[in-house]
Amino acid sequence: MIETFINLTLFVMLVATAVAITRMRRLFGVTMMAGVFSLLSAMLFVTLDAVDVAFTEAAVGAGISTVLMLSTLTLTSRIEKPTTRSPMVPLIVTAITGAAIIYGTLDMPNFGDANSPAQVGVAARYMAESPADIGIPNVVTVVLASYRGFDTMGETAVVFTAGAGVLMLISGLRRRRRKDSNKKEETS
């Protein structure tokens, strides 16, 4: 009962935040509301007992993303320009997409269903055998680092690639052999 109430409250606040974001013009406020949105979804993850995901969401979504958005904001304008076009077409597209997503969730297993694919798949084996195999209490860590070590290595490589891509695009680092001419540019 109380959990339903908490979930309902969090979802209402989530929707309210989203509506507030669409109605705001000041981008500083929008950035802050996006952080609030992340924090609320982190709370939702906690109520779903997904604490590791909630941790990541709070740290990355509410923390780092907000800082990066603010850094981006310093490079652009502070106020969103009003659009002259009619909002009808985007609204219809969004409504249809949203309806399709809701239609898709109808086929999903109920929350906490013991027969859902997430429970009957390989997860049961991980839960049963990880104490004997590895003996680390946090099964999430075990799955991430040991059973699915290849995946996590790929993820680390993806993080590295993303960082390298951002550096190439906007850091202003140049090739080494043109170092001397760069120094002249900086001093001038």
Next chain:
Amino acid sequence: MRHHLILRVVTKLLIGPIILFALYVQFHGDFSPGGGFQAGVIMAVAFILYGIVFGLEAAQHVFPAWLVHKLMALGVLIYAGTGVFSLFLGYDFLDYGAFSPHHPSHGQHWGILAVEFGVLVTVTGVMVAIYYAFAMRRPAISDEEW
């Protein structure tokens, strides 16, 4: 942010505990929520906070950009190197049993610690590098403009 005395004092007080918490999340990840990804982000936040409050130059004096860029790649190398290491000992790639042949579950502990450390290094490097990349573009806007 030269004149924000409270922010500067609070930041100085907070940075130590933030780094300590990152290390806790990293090394306690076997028992509680968290791990390399989260710890890396928290670790990066300490440097980013320092950069925001005390200026980019001060942050880059502590944590130079060239070092950040090396760390990005080093983390992936640590992770992949763990796998190659077990490969050389005659085990499968990323089979942590290689670290302690007589006691495979101990080997698993070592292996998980090693790869999580690799993740920490890469994530810290990437987050700080992205922040530097954005912050280096233009001088910070003045306080009045917000």
